[in-house]
Amino acid sequence: MLRILKKxxxxxxxxxxxxxxxxxxxxxxxxxxxxxxxxxxxxxxIRAVDAGSCNGCELEIHATNNCxxxxxxxxxxxxxxxxxADMLLVTGPVTRNMETALIMTYEAMPKPxxxxxxxxxxxxxxxxxxxxxxxxxxxxxxxxxxxxxxxCPPEPTDIIRGILTAISRT
Amino acid sequence: MSLSMTLWVLNLAQxxxxxxxxxxLAGIIQKCKARLQNRRGAPILQPYRNLLKxxxxxxxxxENASWIFRTTPYVLFTTTALAAxxxxxxxxxxxxxxxxxxxxxxxxxxxxRFWLALAGMDIGTAFGxxxxxxxxxxxxxxxxxxxxxxxxxxxxxxxxxxxxxxxHALHLDHLLPSVAxxxxxxxxxxxxxxxxxxxxxxxxxxxxxxxxxxxxxxxSGRHLALIEWASQIKLLLFATLIISLFVPWGIAExxxxxxxxxxxxxxxxxxxxxxxxxxxxxxxxxKIRLFQVPEYLSTAFVLAFLGMLVHxxxxxxx
Numbered sequence: 001m002l003r004i005l006k007k008x009x010x011x012x013x014x015x016x017x018x019x020x021x022x023x024x025x026x027x028x029x030x031x032x033x034x035x036x037x038x039x040x041x042x043x044x045x046i047r048a049v050d051a052g053s054c055n056g057c058e059l060e061i062h063a064t065n066n067c068x069x070x071x072x073x074x075x076x077x078x079x080x081x082x083x084x085a086d087m088l089l090v091t092g093p094v095t096r097n098m099e100t101a102l103i104m105t106y107e108a109m110p111k112p113x114x115x116x117x118x119x120x121x122x123x124x125x126x127x128x129x130x131x132x133x134x135x136x137x138x139x140x141x142x143x144x145x146x147x148x149x150x151x152c153p154p155e156p157t158d159i160i161r162g163i164l165t166a167i168s169r170t
Numbered sequence: 171m172s173l174s175m176t177l178w179v180l181n182l183a184q185x186x187x188x189x190x191x192x193x194x195l196a197g198i199i200q201k202c203k204a205r206l207q208n209r210r211g212a213p214i215l216q217p218y219r220n221l222l223k224x225x226x227x228x229x230x231x232x233e234n235a236s237w238i239f240r241t242t243p244y245v246l247f248t249t250t251a252l253a254a255x256x257x258x259x260x261x262x263x264x265x266x267x268x269x270x271x272x273x274x275x276x277x278x279x280x281x282x283r284f285w286l287a288l289a290g291m292d293i294g295t296a297f298g299x300x301x302x303x304x305x306x307x308x309x310x311x312x313x314x315x316x317x318x319x320x321x322x323x324x325x326x327x328x329x330x331x332x333x334x335x336x337x338h339a340l341h342l343d344h345l346l347p348s349v350a351x352x353x354x355x356x357x358x359x360x361x362x363x364x365x366x367x368x369x370x371x372x373x374x375x376x377x378x379x380x381x382x383x384x385x386x387x388x389x390s391g392r393h394l395a396l397i398e399w400a401s402q403i404k405l406l407l408f409a410t411l412i413i414s415l416f417v418p419w420g421i422a423e424x425x426x427x428x429x430x431x432x433x434x435x436x437x438x439x440x441x442x443x444x445x446x447x448x449x450x451x452x453x454x455x456x457k458i459r460l461f462q463v464p465e466y467l468s469t470a471f472v473l474a475f476l477g478m479l480v481h482x483x484x485x486x487x488x
Binding site: 001002004005008009011012013014015039040042043045067070072073074075077078079080081083084086108110111112 | 204205206207208209210211212213216219220222223226227228229230374375376377380383387388389390391394450453454455
């Protein structure tokens with residue numbers, strides 16, 4: 001315990017300034033009302049759903065929580081239940097097994113809410129392809145999507161930029 | 171303004187302070203924990219923003235939810251706020267202390283927990299029922315320990331009235347061994363009652379390890395806001411209870427402006443110190459196994475019981 005506390009005290013703050021995003025973020029959904037955006041800008045709860053991903057995207061989502069990227073400084077946190085969430089972060093192509101679960105999760109979120117499709121698989125089924133027998137389609141084929149973050153997998157910087165784009169789009 | 175009128179006004183101000191300052195305490199703890207993880211962390215006022223946002227969202231009801239599920243957030247918030255209004259914060263002599271003593275305060279908290287456990291079972295999800303059963307199992311052991319540790323203080327003060335107990339603690343001319351036992355027990359119980367590490371993790375996402383969170387998984391919008399606010403008030407309530415009963419120095423004994431302001435500063439400083447201590451503790455410790463929680467809580471009970479024995483052996487008649 002003392003070793004951990006000593007390390008915590010003498011390492012200092014490691015959070016980095018967020019770098020500029022590449023050409024990875026694409027806004028697709030209808031414009032949100034300014035009032036809603038303003039409300040979410042200071043406080044956003046995210047529910048992550050893995051609709052059939054290879055877990056590469058999950059590793060990058062995990063990295064957004066570490067001390068270098070520190071997504072919490074923007075008032076963004078991940079939740080345990082879709083009932084608490086303002087945003088659904090979907091990864092992977094939507095497999096037939098997860099199709100119903102994804103729709104139920106989307107419907108369980110209180111409105112107003114946002115959907116972000118993350119990774120090439122979520123955007124257009126990626127390497128798995130749309131004609132795969134196990135795949136129901138890309139995320140946008142199942143539920144309405146607001147922002148797409150491309151990349152295989154996208155970098156943590158792109159993920160944070162994409163989420164911020166979704167809540168403060170002009 | 172007559173004296174009793176002034177006291178009531180100050181009493182109400184004190185209750186309002188407890189309710190309004192509760193999210194701030196949560197924010198301070200979060201910030202400290204973020205810094206200890208070498209992160210910048212969310213702003214200190216983040217819990218207020220979260221509450222404001224939740225109040226503006228729609229509240230969804232599960233298909234099988236009955237009136238119990240709908241009324242629970244309001245019952246929870248009211249009872250917790252009521253319990254918080256009888257604890258002396260910056261003034262010893264409270265008129266509301268006559269309405270509810272320590273036992274009634276513990277009963278109000280138990281009422282809140284009873285409703286929350288009912289609501290957890292009401293919607294019929296697996297996690298709700300599991301959380302309710304865990305919460306009731308542990309509260310059956312936490313509540314006696316909490317009452318016992320406060321009874322040690324009431325034995326010395328010859329009263330269960332919180333104002334009298336704080337007055338007594340304020341005028342102790344030397345440190346008593348029984349008080350040290352009671353303090354240790356109440357600190358342990360406070361951690362368990364508020365679902366902090368090492369008993370429960372308030373920021374966990376793993377449903378299988380949840381205790382408190384598992385019962386509220388179905389709440390959303392303003393219902394969720396009230397429940398979160400109530401649990402923040404409860405944390406501040408326990409912090410204030412520990413401060414007022416064991417380190418009351420600086421608290422005002424008369425309703426004059428100067429002592430009250432000084433008492434406010436003292437109280438705030440002590441709460442911040444407790445918050446930092448809690449953050450350090452939560453960073454350094456891991457959650458203990460579920461089956462070790464009864465051992466932890468019985469240790470707290472035994473400590474409180476030893477405090478009571480020590481009181482009779484060393485302090486009565488001395």
